Amino acid sequence: MKLKEACFVKAARLKISGGHAGSEEWNVPMAEADGIAFQCPVCSDGHMLLVWFRGRVPDLYFPGWKSEGPKGWIPSGSSIDNVSLTPSVDCATNYPGCWHGHVTNGEYAP
Numbered sequence: 251m252k253l254k255e256a257c258f259v260k261a262a263r264l265k266i267s268g269g270h271a272g273s274e275e276w277n278v279p280m281a282e283a284d285g286i287a288f289q290c291p292v293c294s295d296g297h298m299l300l301v302w303f304r305g306r307v308p309d310l311y312f313p314g315w316k317s318e319g320p321k322g323w324i325p326s327g328s329s330i331d332n333v334s335l336t337p338s339v340d341c342a343t344n345y346p347g348c349w350h351g352h353v354t355n356g357e358y359a360p
């Protein structure tokens with residue numbers, strides 16, 4: 251499925267408040283974005299995934315990140331239309347039943 255066809259998909263600039271990372275500004279150009287947000291393709295309750303880019307957000311804002319080393323996703327591509335993310339987006343480890351999959355060339359798949 252095309253990522254851009256999700257109910258909500260936007261590039262975001264970061265705002266940190268109260269110890270949580272959230273969005274300050276939506277629809278910024280990908281080159282200026284600190285991450286992207288999109289509706290979870292699995293959860294039917296409108297669960298929104300905030301996927302922050304490596305090097306743009308302090309490590310402490312990835313409390314559920316399991317692997318060693320730098321935290322955050324590495325984006326490639328110039329826009330929502332062709333973005334790819336490395337590594338996979340794994341929400342299922344912390345939230346059983348939620349999504350674990352890949353975003354590749356603007357599409358997401360299990």
Ligand SMILES: [Zn+2]
Binds near residue numbers: 348
């Ligand atoms: Zn979910």
